[in-house]
Structure formats: C-alpha cells, structure tokens
Amino acid sequence: MSRAKADPELSEILEFIAENMSFEPDSYNNSYLDRRVSARMRRCDCEEYGEYLDILSADRDEQSELLDALSVNVTSFFRNPPVWEGLRDVLSELTADNRTVRCWSAACSDGREPYSIAMLARDDPDVRDRSVEITATDIDAETLESARNGVYESTRTTDIESQLEPLSDPTTHVDIDEEGRTFRVKPSVKRMVTFEQHDLISGSAKRDYDLVLCRNLLIYIDRSYKKPIFETLTSATREGGFLTIGKSETLPRSFKDQYEPYDRRNHIYRRA
Numbered sequence: 001m002s003r004a005k006a007d008p009e010l011s012e013i014l015e016f017i018a019e020n021m022s023f024e025p026d027s028y029n030n031s032y033l034d035r036r037v038s039a040r041m042r043r044c045d046c047e048e049y050g051e052y053l054d055i056l057s058a059d060r061d062e063q064s065e066l067l068d069a070l071s072v073n074v075t076s077f078f079r080n081p082p083v084w085e086g087l088r089d090v091l092s093e094l095t096a097d098n099r100t101v102r103c104w105s106a107a108c109s110d111g112r113e114p115y116s117i118a119m120l121a122r123d124d125p126d127v128r129d130r131s132v133e134i135t136a137t138d139i140d141a142e143t144l145e146s147a148r149n150g151v152y153e154s155t156r157t158t159d160i161e162s163q164l165e166p167l168s169d170p171t172t173h174v175d176i177d178e179e180g181r182t183f184r185v186k187p188s189v190k191r192m193v194t195f196e197q198h199d200l201i202s203g204s205a206k207r208d209y210d211l212v213l214c215r216n217l218l219i220y221i222d223r224s225y226k227k228p229i230f231e232t233l234t235s236a237t238r239e240g241g242f243l244t245i246g247k248s249e250t251l252p253r254s255f256k257d258q259y260e261p262y263d264r265r266n267h268i269y270r271r272a
Contacts, residue, residue, distance in 0.1 A: 009049035013037055016053060021067055024201070028070075029222045036069045068142070075109040077116050077152075077163035079215070080247055084116065084166055086263040087211075088124055090242050094210050095121075095128035104236060106200060106214040108136035111147025111193070112163075113213060115185050118192040119173040120166070129192070135209075137198035144195050150185030200229045206236035216246040230255050237271045244268045 014025040014033060025033055037052070044062065046052040056062055078084045094101045105114040114136035121129040138144050154160045160183045164170040175184040198204070200214075214233055218226055230252055237243050243259065245251070245267050251259060259269035 007034075007049070009053075010034055010037065013049055013053050013056065016056060017066070017070075021063055023067055023070055024199075025070075026222065026225070028220055032220045033070070037066070040066050040069055067140075075112045075216075076158070077112045077119075077160065078166045079113070079116075080266075081166055083215075083244065083247070083266040083268070084120060086266040086268050087117070087244065088120060088127070090211060090262070090268060091117075091121055091132065092124065092126040094242075095131045098128060098131060100133060101131050101210045102208065103132060103134045103211040104206060104209040104213070105134060105136040106198075106212065106233065107217040108138050108144075108147060108195070110143055110152075111136060111150060111185075111195070112152070113215070114147075114193045114195075115150065115189055117211075117213070118189045119164075121192070122173060122189065123167045123169075132192060134193045135196060135206075136193050137196045137200075137203075139197065139199050141197055144197055148190075148195050150190055152183045152185075154181045154183075200232050201225055203232075206232065208238045209236050210238060210241045211244070212237045212241070213244045215244060216249070218249045219246060226252060227254070234258055234271070239271055241271045242268060243271065 010030070010033070017023050017025050037049075040062070041047070041049075041052045043065075044052060044055055046055065056066065091101070103114075103117055105117065108114050114134045117134050118129075118132070121127045121132045136147065138147070152160050161170070161176075161180065164174070167173060170176075173186055173189050175186060176182070212233055214229070218229065221229065233243060234255060242262060247267060249267065251269065258272055260272050262268045262270045
C-alpha cells in the first residue's frame with residue numbers, strides 16, 4: 001500500500017518508531033504523525049528532527065511519552081450527545097426480543113465509549129440492559145489497563161459531570177468523591193464490558209456483532225488503510241446489525257452498498 005512521502009528526517013523518526021516502539025506509523029496519515037512528533041519536540045526543546053531522534057534513541061522515557069502522544073485517545077463520555085440519542089433507539093430495537101445483544105467498541109481508548117454504552121443501556125427503561133454484552137478493544141495495552149480501572153477525573157478542561165448529563169441519574173452508574181472531581185465506574189457497569197487488545201488492521205477477525213462503534217479514529221488513518229479497517233468492521237457486523245462511525249467520517253464508496261442509512265445525520269448505518 002502506498003502513502004505520501006514524509007519529510008526525509010521525519011521519515012527517519014517514523015522508521016525508528018516502527019522498528020523499536022511496537023507502533024505501526026504506516027497506518028496513520030503523515031500530517032497527524034508530524035503534529036504528534038512536533039508536539040513532543042517542543043516539550044524537549046528541539047527544533048530539528050535529527051536532534052529529537054537522538055533524544056528518542058537514547059531515552060526510553062521519551063519513547064513512552066511519544067507512544068502515548070501517538071495513541072488516538074481523545075474521548076469523552078457520550079461524545080456527540082445526539083449520536084447517543086440515536087443509539088438509544090438502536091439498543092431498544094436490538095433488545096426488544098430479549099436475546100443477547102453483542103456490541104463492539106473498536107478503538108475504545110480509555111474506555112469511556114464502551115462504558116457509555118453500558119450506562120445508556122442501564123439508564124434507559126426501554127433497553128433490556130441484561131441482554132447487552134460489550135467488547136471493547138484498543139491497540140494500546142496501557143490505555144486498556146486504565147480503561148479497566150474505570151477511574152476518571154475532572155480537570156480544568158474536562159468536566160466529567162457535564163459529560164454524564166445524558167443520564168437521568170449519573171450516581172447510579174458512577175461513584176463520585178466528595179469534591180466532585182473523581183468518578184469511579186461502578187462494578188455493575190464494569191461487568192458489562194470486556195476489554196481486549198486488538199489491531200483493527202492486522203488483528204484477528206471479529207464476527208456476529210449486533211452493534212459496532214468505530215468513531216473518530218478513521219480521520220487520523222492514512223487513506224490506503226481505511227479499506228482494510230472497513231473490511232474488519234463490516235465482517236464483524238451481522239446482517240441487520242448496526243455500524244456507527246464518527247460525525248466527520250464517511251463510508252468508503254466501495255462499502256456503501258453493504259449498508260443502509262438508519263440515522264444518516266448521526267452516521268448510524270444498518271448492515272444490508
């Protein structure tokens with residue numbers, strides 16, 4: 001698969017990453033990679049790629065910092081609330097016949113998306129939450145461990161309490177400390193989610209999911225890798241099941257005949 005060539009000195013950094021850091025930069029577009037590398041360069045007071053490569057080669061801590069920066073981990077509970085209103089209807093329809101409903105949160109980052117599915121199912125009286133099973137996957141093992149812990153904190157720029165506003169009573173699903181800053185997902189919510197490490201491009205195949213969410217990852221991915229990712233997502237979605245992608249993302253033309261719009265505005269599609 002081909003991709004646009006990066007600056008030769010940036011390419012040396014990307015080659016080092018691929019060979020030494022358990023990360024596949026070829027999957028991501030160069031502008032995204034350059035932004036993340038440049039941000040770490042500023043933190044290290046570097047102006048030249050070569051200078052930063054010297055630091056990266058010698059400093060394991062900096063390798064860890066860069067790997068964390070490269071991981072796509074921007075997320076929130078109930079990100080894009082209108083989408084979740086559409087997913088209420090999807091979960092209600094899927095659980096109506098009381099069978100087990102299998103959900104897959106792909107590229108789940110720190111776990112807020114799969115926990116949002118679980119909380120929504122438990123919160124909505126029209127959804128049979130006991131029927132819902134959620135698999136959450138990500139490529140980054142450290143991020144998954146944080147997700148399993150299910151502990152989140154409000155900061156100056158992140159207000160967890162406001163993220164949970166779609167719920168009728170957030171305290172049913174999370175324990176909040178006295179200062180209202182630390183939020184711990186309750187065991188009853190955690191039990192609905194199983195976390196696994198998985199690579200969307202080269203990982204093992206997934207099958208027979210009723211609802212697949214892969215939101216706000218594809219905007220970072222190099223165009224040549226979008227087709228294999230959609231092949232993975234499509235093979236995982238059962239006939240009549242649902243796929244949800246990000247608000248800024250689109251179905252590739254070659255896959256459009258395999259889906260019917262269910263909620264076009266919120267990018268929720270039904271597998272044909």
